Amino acid sequence: MKVLVTGAAGMLGRKFCNQLATAGSIAGQKVRSLTMVDIVESPKIEAPFDVLSLAGDLTERGIAEQLIADHPDIILHSAAVVSGEAEVDFDKGYRINVDATRELFEAIRRASYHPRVVFTSSIAVFGAPFPEVIGEEFFSTPLTSYGAQKAIGELLLADYTRKGFFDGVGIRLPTICVRPGKPNRAASGFFSSIIREPLNGQEAILPVPDTVRHWFASPRSAIGFFFRAAEIGDAGLGTRRVLAMPGLSATVGEMIESLGRCAGSDRRKLIRRVPDPAIIKIVEGWPMALDASRAENLGFKAEANFDEIVRAHIEDEGIVVR
């Protein structure tokens, strides 16, 4: 198997490449080579196969062709400008999230072969008002440019697949939590920081009420989704190539209880409640839960409770809970 990963320097891209190096195989076959591409240099990884790392912009002439030249069998397209940035920089969001996606898809089409393309979409394709549990056939009315761009990517993926240009699977990721690393300024950042910072003995700000409910999966589950999306056959998909990924619906209050159970109830005191009306308003427009039966029936798995998400973070990031 030859594997290509776009967005390989991103949190999930990097974790996927590392997991690929550990596993040595994907979709039941040995990996022969991995090409990692991102706008910046991807981190070095040790792997039992050839690894090529490229820094480049998919919208630049020739880059997509170069990536497709050796006909990778599995392509994980996770490169994206994130939600906050796409909202601030409208042009950059469309350029990377739409144009670069189309450049990649076109390069595959021109190469006339038939790889599996895994496209990372997002629950941001949905916009309130919606039901408490969003059904598999609910429409996309995104409330951010990022959501609109991901919904456009989904349509392109399905159309290129229907036309036989490649074999696409789109996966709508839940909010990935707990994200390792430094706090970021995304509106959703607090979901990770209220767990991550207290585990490190640091204070975290909670800008929304404890009753806020949202839809989560761990980075570990996300990597599992990528592997599963690479290996599933066409059987269950038909012309509907985009799957809502399973996740876990939890309130902020439940998250904080998990933190206490997994790392000691004192940790909870490190969470400082500073309501932020702007963030409260944004979060009101976010999904609380999704029906992910299609993906579940195809073997996609996420955590069953938030304790598992906290423990996955502790294990995967090697955190010593004192």
Add this chain to the structure above:
Amino acid sequence: MKVLVTGAAGMLGRKFCNQLATAGSIAGQKVRSLTMVDIVESPKIEAPFDVLSLAGDLTERGIAEQLIADHPDIILHSAAVVSGEAEVDFDKGYRINVDATRELFEAIRRASYHPRVVFTSSIAVFGAPFPEVIGEEFFSTPLTSYGAQKAIGELLLADYTRKGFFDGVGIRLPTICVRPGKPNRAASGFFSSIIREPLNGQEAILPVPDTVRHWFASPRSAIGFFFRAAEIGDAGLGTRRVLAMPGLSATVGEMIESLGRCAGSDRRKLIRRVPDPAIIKIVEGWPMALDASRAENLGFKAEANFDEIVRAHIEDEGIVVR
């Protein structure tokens, strides 16, 4: 009011421009000028206001800017490569239906003003399987490139509107029937020809069973939709800028009965049944009916029965039924 119409040489664009000339006003205000643009020269019209006709391709550099230069207040964007052609010529479909739409939207954004943009979408954004009546919140899983391109246009329209770049209203047209003119080779062409040709004393081929049910509105209703979309306020729309247009759900059998009632039962003998498995299969993927309550509540109106559609065709095309 300054009005701009793209696709002005098309059947609906032309009818809209003529109706505008007759009415002399739109959205409660006098029309000062009309710019008609299409890839070919638009037909001349007599109007009580200035009419400028341009032949040009919106994807060519500078064309969109030129059209937006005098800040038209109302823009009807009906230019499109139709379904059959977009399926055969993948590149042309995306170039006209997606890229030209984006060029136009970008030109408006750069001009920094706030016109009403009416975007003609289609029930082709839906793909089977779907319920007998497709709800307002049903998802878009198009089974044609045309449908995918229209769904992308809808997402762009909503996002540009949300960002305040213009004031967009998308309208999902039913199959427009009876189309005047010559038979065309679109898979849906027979819906018009089984009425139009017998009214002209000519034979028509019916390639599907009489039980096939589909969703229709007359060209006259479509023009009414354009006018209504130009004048409605923002009140009911919020962030959901795309409306399913009202229509009429009828079976082929009911259409043929209408033909008999409106023009004499002998006309029905001019319909020759030649089942075409390919067309039968395509038509199975098409909507039978839509819930259009949102649009109806906003004052959009279509025919109540198929007799009205046949009579509208007879009147509007000046057909003498002997």
